[in-house]
Amino acid sequence: MSYLNELISLCDSFGCRYSTDESLKEHTTFRIGGKCRIAVFINSEESLASVVSYCRENSVKYAVLGNGSNVIAEDKFFDGAVIIIGNDFSAINYIKDGVIECESGLMLSRLCITARNEGYTGLEFAYGIPGTVGGALYMNAGAYGGEMSDVVISADYLDTDGEIRTISSECMDLSYRHSAFMNSGRIILRVRVRLRRGSVSEIEKKMDELITKRRDKQPLNFPSAGSTFKRPENNVFAAALIEQCGLKGFSVGDAQVSEKHSGFVINKGNATYEDLMSLVEHVREKVKADTGYELELEPEILK
Template sequence: MPDYAVLDAALTRVGVPFTKEESMAAHTSFKIGGPADRFLRIADAAALSAALRALREAAVPYFVLGNGSNLLVPDEGLRGAVLALEGSFKAVELTGSGRLLCGSGASLASICAFARSNALTGLEFAWGIPGSLGGALYMNAGAYGGEMKQVVSRVWFLEPDGTPASLAGEALCFGYRTSAFTNTKRVITKAELQLESGAEAEIAVKMDDLMQRRKSKQPVELPSAGSVFKRPEGHFAGSLIESCGLKGCAVGGACVSEKHAGFIVNRGGATCADVEKLIEHIQETVLRETGVQLEPEIRRVRL
């Protein structure tokens, strides 16, 4: 059984700051989610190792939070600890010809901007993806014909017992929205990206174009968790959903976007239950009308 007294004492002893009953709605792009029993702010690798030891000692399950942009957190919250990687985990540096060493807590936006300012091309596709590097690696995030597997050369992480390790090349097992980290308790700490030299002005033009396309086609003005479903083979989820007349379909405060049917938006007061019921209704309708089974891309957080 989880022993929070043991956890709190251990975290206090090693200087890892934490809060109790932290609302996860404040930490997700969907603005949905109940309180987490403990919310830990991790500043560096030493603090992360200490926190993992404390969690193991206290038998408290954990979840590593990125930017919270692809998550659906239960209304009842999370019975465990949420780890937010901050401080040195947000660092981005140039280490060689076209090589960036990036902390897993760094936002894709900050890494893209750094690459642009150093005239490095290859990461433009990620401009506008609202996630952290760690989350992007976890699911091999991608957009507009690009994906993380194209630019990542090595990833460092901690095993659940705190043992440091790294993977490179094919061992990263990147696939469509999956990687060697998917459905594991490994904690990604940093990654090396290999980019190519380019012209800063051309890189900026491409990034601006992709951002404008994103803003014109996606409901960025309302809280969402990005694309709800993975792309079914031979189809586009949004097109299938729209063809079934589901644009604007709502359950409580959750609604299929009128702008892009592949998104569910929080139009005000949506709950996790609302979203889950709407996802189920979409899946059932699309399967009945088209014979295609939609698989969620959104990550439902369970500890």
């Protein structure tokens, strides 16, 4: 417990917001999770570097979250610091010649709206993805034929040695739902995207079309972590396999394979981590037995 007071003092020195015994349900879109010892809301690269350095040097368990839209948190107590990169670190630093640089806590939807307002096309696919820009790059998020690798040109990150470095998109190992940032200990600080000039009205029309498609086809009225499983090989869709196996609507407790879109597992109210993982395991086993395909969970587990 001694680390708690020291982290609080560190937060105070940087003017960072923090909350003790914070429920992770409030910071994951699935609305599942236990409490953590302290949640720290990063407000600068200096505060991030200092908090991470303190945790590493003092063997304090820590995890980094953006909007928590691709994360499933366990129900048990997280005895450590959950570092949240969100609204307090979400500035747009500059827009010049089609390049927009922003801090990693900016919501992706806000970046899309900014690009539209400035008359830049290329980000329409991302409108409606419920994550931060940093989180989107971390997993190379995508939808409707586009992904972050199409627009990102470089990023700044906090390295494991505490240094801030820049990396080009060519060195990010970007592929389907994957980047070099995953499981690396490197934390994204700023992201730069390059877009093309376009018609504001055409951009807006495309964004409206895609958000309407999302609302029509996805269970957005229930908490979820988006697509629950990655697309298997051979360009087969997980949702089609799940439906083929008769699992649409299958439930364990309040966790359910959505009746609207079987690629989504939803929280109907009070789903627990155990409910969710039991459902996931049943779906994986059934799909493997019936089709031969192995489904891989897309969200990461916060333990």
